[in-house]
Amino acid sequence: MTYIVGDACIKCKYTDCVEVCPVDCFYEGENMLVIHPDECIDCGVCEPECPIDAIKPDTEPGTEPWVELNRKYAESWPNITVKKDPFPDADKWGEVKDKLDTHFSAEPGAGD
Secondary structure, eight states: OOEEEOGGGTTTOOOHHHHHOTTOOEEEBSSOEEEOTTTOOOOOSSGGGOTTOOEEETTSTTOHHHHHHHHHHHTTSOBOOSOOOOOTTHHHHHTOOOOHHHHOOOSBOOOO
16 A cells, blocks of 8 residues: 545645655655655555645545556656645645646656
């Protein structure tokens, strides 16, 4: 099992999760984070830290495409290990559903 970052993170990018990760397996895109599934040790400490419930175990229904998306972008985006401020309107975007097709950016973030 591994954890994934899903749709809810897009345009929110809360980073509370990265500070608690013992193996630094989070990677930063322009408008979301991902978890490298091969680096994740399945400890689960990140899941309750996400204020918008964007982190899920890969055993939940519907997470299969997210495992591959997390893997793909973790290979090219920079590692992030320190908390940053979320987007100013993150709370608004946390309630929006199905953001992948219309709001996802494949561009890398700044990293640490």
